[in-house]
Structures are given as structure tokens and as C-alpha cells.
Amino acid sequence: MFHIVLVEPEIPPNTGNVIRLAANTGCTLHLVEPLGFSMEDKLMKRAGLDYHEYAEVRQHAGWTAFLRDAQPNPERVFAMTTHGVHTVYESLFLPGDWFVFGAESRGLPPELRDAFPPAQRLRLPMLPGQRSLNLSNAVAVTVYEAWRQNGFALPEPA
Template sequence: MMNIVLLEPEMPANTGNIGRTCVATGTRLHLIGPLGFKLSEKAVKRAGLDYWDKLDVTVYSDYQDFLDRNPEALGKMYFATTKAHKVYSEVAYEADCYLMFGKESAGIPEEILVENEDHCVRIPMWGDIRSLNLSNSAAIVLYEALRQHGFEKMELNGHLHRLQWK
């Protein structure tokens, strides 16, 4: 099972969107505090729609709490940052890897990045754009990791509601 890790997320709508993506992909969500909002906020629930109760989510007090409770994570964790040398599509992701994304205003602290340089990945962008939206970034990297594993256990065929495909 894939894992999305959000380090100190600040915007409830982004976390709600990412939670919905996690439910749609069978991915576990890890939220590392302090959070910039309460999980009970309407904006989280609204973005996650009616999927939030189906989400496999764990909340941690801080980064050390996350590492203590997930000792296997560090060797297979990838850190999404605009500062990385590698592009996200150049990495071979483990089927149970951890994809970390930092808070919207500052990203992942550089102290964490320099300790994990070989596992830092970035999404290419045009020009002087500072970064993509957090929920978009999470979806881009997650779907690449899932693609590499053949979208295991995911529905690959679309179905119309009222009509049939020819």
C-alpha cells in the first residue's frame, strides 16, 4: 500500500482533496502536526466529499513521532521538493513507499532534505513558478508510483452510467 505523508499541512481544502485521492487509490494518509486546521473543519470534509469516513488516516504530533511509529518508512520515503536534483519520474518507487510533501508556505525543511538528498524528487515546471498546488503535486507523484506497479488492484475500465460503450 502506498503512503502519502503531509508534513504540517496548512490548508484544509488541500488535505481534503488529498484524502479523496487516497481513498480512490487505496493509499494511506499520514498527517504530521502541527496541522494548520482542525480535521473537523467543514473545508476538509467538503473537499473530501463523502469519502472521508473511508480514509485510512493517522495523525502524528511531529516528524519524530511519525518516524518512531513508522521505522520502516525512512528507507523508502521520497521527499517532494522544488529543490531536488531528480525528477519524480526518474525514481523506481517501492509498492509500499512513503511520498512526503511539505506545508504549502514553506515545503519540507531543508534539514530533512539534506539528510535524504538521494530520495528527493521534483516536478518540472516552466519559468519562475514557485510551486504547484499541494494536492496536484501529491496526485502527480502518487499516480506515477502507482503506474510503475501497474495500478495494482485499481479499476482500469471505465463504465457509463446509463449507456453502453460500443
Template sequence: MLNIVLHEPEIPANTGNIGRTCVAANARLHLIEPLGFRLNEKNLKRAGMDYWKDLDVTTYIDFNDFMEKNPGAKIYMATTKAHKVYTDVQYEPDCYIMFGKESAGIPEEILVNHEEDCIRIPMLGDIRSLNLGNSVAIVLYEALRQNNFPGMNLEGHLHHLHWNV
């Protein structure tokens, strides 16, 4: 099972949307405090819709608490400062993919100790970053694709309706 880690997320709607994506992708969500909202906040639940109750979510006091409780975890860190593109790495089925807070990303003091595991999403020119929810979805679904979408529905079905043209 893949793991998404949000380091100090600030916007409840983003975290709610990411929670919904994690439920759809059968991924765990890890939240590193401080959070910019309360977990029971109405906006968080609204963005996560009725999926929040199905989410496997864990919170941590800080990054050190996260590292202590997940020893030996393979962590990829999404940052605009990375040398590698997110498609350049092979994601293990149980790896952790970490994203920083909306206003500042992952702190550089964390990144420098994990430089080889930093990944980036390519963007044009002076664009600072993508929306956090979009960034999570892009990288998470690449990791799922590389692992053959384990346990996921790979096929849909059209209802054979007769259309009047």
C-alpha cells in the same frame, strides 16, 4: 499500499482533496502536526466529500514521531530543491511519498538528511510550486503506474446510446 505524508499541511481544502485522492488510489494518508486546521473542520470534510470516512489516516505529533512509528520506511520527499525528477525513481509498493506545507515545503533540516530520496516535479521558469493536491496526484499516480495500478479499475464502459445528430 502506497503512503502519502503531508508535513504540517495548512489548507483544509487541499488536505480534503488529497484524502479523496488517497481513497481513490487505495493509499494511506499520514499527517504530521501541527496542522493549519482541525481534522473535523467543515472545509476539510467538504473537500474530501463523503470519502473522508473511508480514508486510512494517521496523525503524528511531529516528524520524529512519524519516523519512530514508521521505522525503516522508504520515504521519497517531494521538493523543488531536488536533483532528481519524480519519474527517475522506482517506487516500492509500500513506500512513503512526503510533501511539505503549502507556504514553505519540507524544512531543509529534514531534506538534507534525505537528499538522495528527494524528487521534484519539473516546472517552467520562476514558478514557485504547484498546488499541493495536484502535486500529490501527479507523483502518486506515477507510483501507481509503476506498480501496475494494483487492484484498480483499468477499464471503463460507455453506455451505448443512440445520439440524434
């Protein structure tokens, strides 16, 4: 299926919600450190309910470690940012694509965001003057649009 990448997430319940989403959609969740919380945080666990055991979650000790360990295809990695020119609805997604989201309070660091080609910097539509969507909501909208484009196909068995 797809890969969700959270770079330096800060709010435990958001990550818990994304764990639940990953379990229900067959996505792999990648958490890029530093995290703003412990993986044992009770709020994160409560938000993820009992879905933690059904989700594939991988932690990486920073962006460089993520690239080294996960080895994503650079042409299929998308930076989700309010600074994107194109929307997710103008993009065609394939199984195995990677969606990279930044921290709740600041988004992706500019140097990381700018490392992506403009065509791979995507945004979700919002009314003018609004700053951003909640992280877990943005992940859900993006994943479900990508999954919809692929006919809600089930992930390949492991």
C-alpha cells in the same frame, strides 16, 4: 499501496482533496502535526466529500513521533521538494513507498529536507521561474506516477 505524508499542512481543502485521493488509490495518509486547521474543518470535510470513511488517515504529533510510530523503511522514503535534483519520472517506485510533502507556504523545512539523501529528494518538472504546484495536485501527480509504474495494481486486502 503507498504512503502519503503531509508535514504541517496548512490549507484544509488541500488535505480534504488528499483524503479523497487516498481513498480512491488505496494509499495511507499520514498527517504530521502541527496542522494549520482542525480535522473537523468544514472546508476540509467538503473537499473530501464522503470519502473520509474510506481513507486510512493517521495523525502524528510531529516528525519524531511519525518516525517512531510509522517506522518507514529509510531507503523507500522520498522527500518531494522543488529542491530535488531528480524528477519522479527518473525514479522507480515500489508498493509501500513513502512520499513526504511539506506545508503549502514553505515546503519541507530545510533541516528535514536535507536529512534525505540527494537521490531521495524528488521534484516534479515545472517551467523555469515557477515556484511550486498546489499541494494536492503535487500529491496526485506523484501517487499516480508511482501507481502507473506498478501497473495500477490493487492494494492487498487488509
